[in-house]
Amino acid sequence: MIKKNDIILVGVVILLGLAVIIFMNVTKTEGSKVVVTIDGNVYNTFDLNEDTTFTINADNGEWNSFEIKDGHVDMVDASCPDKICVNHKDIHYNHETIVCLPNKVVLEVIDGEENEVDMIAN
Numbered sequence: 001m002i003k004k005n006d007i008i009l010v011g012v013v014i015l016l017g018l019a020v021i022i023f024m025n026v027t028k029t030e031g032s033k034v035v036v037t038i039d040g041n042v043y044n045t046f047d048l049n050e051d052t053t054f055t056i057n058a059d060n061g062e063w064n065s066f067e068i069k070d071g072h073v074d075m076v077d078a079s080c081p082d083k084i085c086v087n088h089k090d091i092h093y094n095h096e097t098i099v100c101l102p103n104k105v106v107l108e109v110i111d112g113e114e115n116e117v118d119m120i121a122n
């Protein structure tokens with residue numbers, strides 16, 4: 001048998017959950033971007049708040065494909081032989097990078113949230 005207090009408790013828990021979700025969306029860092037650099041030259045800048053998949057085509061025929069989703073950027077595929085960049089975890093903290101050495105491609109997060117773990121370590 002369900003008691004009235006149980007229903008109230010469930011309602012409170014659901015409301016709290018919704019509040020947390022709304023709070024997280026409101027406090028989501030605005031203006032976070034990822035800078036794509038090829039061989040030291042800035043190729044383009046992408047908004048981390050806009051989900052997209054993009055393939056960088058270098059003049060030498062090499063390519064790197066990355067995905068922006070939920071404020072994170074991840075290298076999903078690339079023409080390089082080592083695939084270190086593809087195996088790299090997704091990034092979203094300020095100054096985090098994914099580097100593709102063979103293709104000389106660098107993805108770097110700017111204007112993002114600071115990585116507190118790094119700040120303490122420094």
Ligand SMILES: [Zn+2]
Pocket residue numbers: 078080081082083084085086099100101102103
């Ligand atoms: Zn690579």
